Amino acid sequence: MTTCLLCGADGAIAHDIAATDxxxxxxxxxxxxxxxxxxxxxxxxxxNEAIWSTEPxxxxxxxxxxxxxxxxxxxxxLLDIAYLEPEVMALAEAGISGVPDIIHRDSNGAVLAQGDxxxxxxxxPVKGAGFTAKRGTAVRGISLVPDNAGHIEGRVExxxxxxxxxxxxxx
Numbered sequence: 001m002t003t004c005l006l007c008g009a010d011g012a013i014a015h016d017i018a019a020t021d022x023x024x025x026x027x028x029x030x031x032x033x034x035x036x037x038x039x040x041x042x043x044x045x046x047x048n049e050a051i052w053s054t055e056p057x058x059x060x061x062x063x064x065x066x067x068x069x070x071x072x073x074x075x076x077x078l079l080d081i082a083y084l085e086p087e088v089m090a091l092a093e094a095g096i097s098g099v100p101d102i103i104h105r106d107s108n109g110a111v112l113a114q115g116d117x118x119x120x121x122x123x124x125p126v127k128g129a130g131f132t133a134k135r136g137t138a139v140r141g142i143s144l145v146p147d148n149a150g151h152i153e154g155r156v157e158x159x160x161x162x163x164x165x166x167x168x169x170x171x
Contacts, residue, residue, distance in 0.1 A: 005053075006026065034061060044072075047062045063084060106169045133156045133157070150164055
């Protein structure tokens with residue numbers, strides 16, 4: 001019986017690694033994480049060993065899965081100390097899109113885009129500026145914060161401020 005290259009579970013099936021010529025046996029849980037993106041769970045602690053494997057396929061998959069867990073402090077710490085040979089790192093990065101798929105949504109769930117106009121749904125005290133942005137204020141030409149789906153930037157009363165998306169609605 002074949003074991004999973006990442007976690008060692010029995011019953012693994014062969015999986016071709018995207019953007020490489022490598023293949024690896026993966027269990028159902030690891031395969032789902034590779035295809036759909038992992039959720040921070042105890043199962044993924046197996047990546048602590050996999051990233052240090054001598055097998056390039058294990059290193060590539062571990063690197064990609066760790067990159068898919070940016071909200072997990074342990075994953076960020078592990079990526080900070082991990083070392084991959086340059087050719088293995090190139091393979092690992094080849095399968096990762098340059099920009100993470102972060103979708104900014106307003107309080108009603110509408111997707112926000114760069115340059116949209118939003119309206120504040122609550123009075124918001126602006127720290128450091130000494131004023132309160134009033135409910136109903138239109139914020140035109142917003143900018144999306146690239147690494148945080150909960151933040152946008154916009155100009156209110158001449159000040160560029162960061163606004164939480166939960167306090168705006170698209171107009």
